[in-house]
Amino acid sequence: MATNSGAPSATCPPKLWRRRKPWRRRIRAVWTAAAACLFLVGTGWCRADVELDWIETWSGADEEGWQSNSGDMTAGYTSADGGYLQLGFGEQPGPPWPEDGTAYADSGASGGRFVGDYAGIMTESGQGLTAQFDFLAEDYLPGFVDLFFKSAVSGRTWMFALPNPPAVDTWTQYVVNFDFAAGWSYGPGATEEQFLADLADVEWIGVHVERSLELGEQFYGIDNFVLYVPEPGTWCMLAGVALALLVHIRLRRRAAAPACGVAR
Ligand SMILES: [Ca+2]
Numbered sequence: 001m002a003t004n005s006g007a008p009s010a011t012c013p014p015k016l017w018r019r020r021k022p023w024r025r026r027i028r029a030v031w032t033a034a035a036a037c038l039f040l041v042g043t044g045w046c047r048a049d050v051e052l053d054w055i056e057t058w059s060g061a062d063e064e065g066w067q068s069n070s071g072d073m074t075a076g077y078t079s080a081d082g083g084y085l086q087l088g089f090g091e092q093p094g095p096p097w098p099e100d101g102t103a104y105a106d107s108g109a110s111g112g113r114f115v116g117d118y119a120g121i122m123t124e125s126g127q128g129l130t131a132q133f134d135f136l137a138e139d140y141l142p143g144f145v146d147l148f149f150k151s152a153v154s155g156r157t158w159m160f161a162l163p164n165p166p167a168v169d170t171w172t173q174y175v176v177n178f179d180f181a182a183g184w185s186y187g188p189g190a191t192e193e194q195f196l197a198d199l200a201d202v203e204w205i206g207v208h209v210e211r212s213l214e215l216g217e218q219f220y221g222i223d224n225f226v227l228y229v230p231e232p233g234t235w236c237m238l239a240g241v242a243l244a245l246l247v248h249i250r251l252r253r254r255a256a257a258p259a260c261g262v263a264r
Contacts, residue, residue, distance in 0.1 A: 049116025050202075056110045056225040058083040065109030066206075066222075073101025073209065081171075084136070084223035089211040096213040102148050103222060104206025114227055118178060119199040121229060129178045129229045133207065134171045136221035140212035141168060147176050149205040151198030156186045158198065159208070171223070 058064060058077060066085050068075035078086040087103055105114040122129050131147060147160045160183055165172040178184070178199060180192040207222050 049112065050118065050121060050227060051111070051113035052121070053228045054110075054113050054226065056105075056114075058085050058223060063109075066103055066105050067109070068101045068103055069206070070099070070101030072099035073103075073211075075101075075103040078221070081136075081221075081223070084134075084221045087207075087209055087220040087222070089218050091217045092215045094215050096215055098143050098210050098213060100144070100208065100210040102206040102208040104148070104150075104204040105225070106204040110225075114205050114225070115202050117200055118202050119196055122178065122199070125229045127229055129227060130175060131178070131205065131225070131227055132173065132175045133225040134173050134221075134223045135162075135165055135207070136171050136223070137165050137168045138219040138221065139168060139216065140214045140218045141165060142212055142220060143210035144208070145174075145210075146208040147174070147205070148208045150203045152201040152203040153198050154194070156194070156198055158184050158186050158190075158195065160184050171221075 056064060056066075059082065061077060061079065061083065063075060063077050063085060066075055068087070072089060074086075074088040076086050076088065078084060080086075085103055087101065089099055092099075106112075107115050118129050135145060141164055145162045145164060147162060148157055150157045160176050162174050162176070176182075180195040184190070184195055186194075209220050212218055
């Protein structure tokens with residue numbers, strides 16, 4: 001007489017496993033996937049600090065936490081052109097003085113998406129990290145435009161000099177690689193070893209502007225600021241998709257397996 005003792009056989013899994021309902025297996029699969037994702041975040045594969053490919057468009061009707069580090073320059077929201085961060089210098093009585101300032105994002109700006117461990121991203125991706133933003137000179141061409149970042153590792157502020165925009169009232173896109181050889185420096189004696197070490201903890205990143213020597217009030221703009229390197233984000237997305245697909249395939253195969261005398 002055939003019995004259902006629960007003992008494993010070549011065609012049927014153990015009784016306890018066979019008694020589990022499909023919805024319980026699905027819940028367990030979801031918990032497994034969640035644990036895997038937490039593991040990936042914990043080991044740095046999916047970074048929680050720097051958010052790659054996230055674009056600050058200033059479409060939320062405020063400064064998104066970005067601020068000016070200088071009393072010479074204001075950093076405020078404007079709704080013009082769909083919203084951007086507007087940097088302003090007041091009228092000077094003369095003689096002209098090259099006022100400057102940096103509009104920066106720290107851990108309190110844009111959800112802290114632009115600060116953290118840049119070096120880790122570069123190591124994991126095996127490629128460089130890139131910053132990109134659009135810049136507008138509304139009335140006058142600036143004296144200088146630079147990309148700055150301050151490292152919490154050393155306290156040093158690194159600078160990358162950008163070419164002046166070609167014309168006023170036209171948006172110019174700047175793309176800057178975090179490649180020491182491209183021209184990053186904090187001053188005499190700067191080395192690539194220091195640069196890479198300092199990228200391990202970026203305290204803030206920002207756009208430095210020195211005003212035109214014209215005496216009149218003048219405004220500049222920043223928009224669409226983003227950090228990106230394709231590989232890490234794409235890798236995690238693909239890993240997540242592959243994991244979900246694997247779970248789905250296993251569930252489908254188990255659902256299609258012989259019932260072995262156990263009601264489902
Ligand atoms: Ca915008």
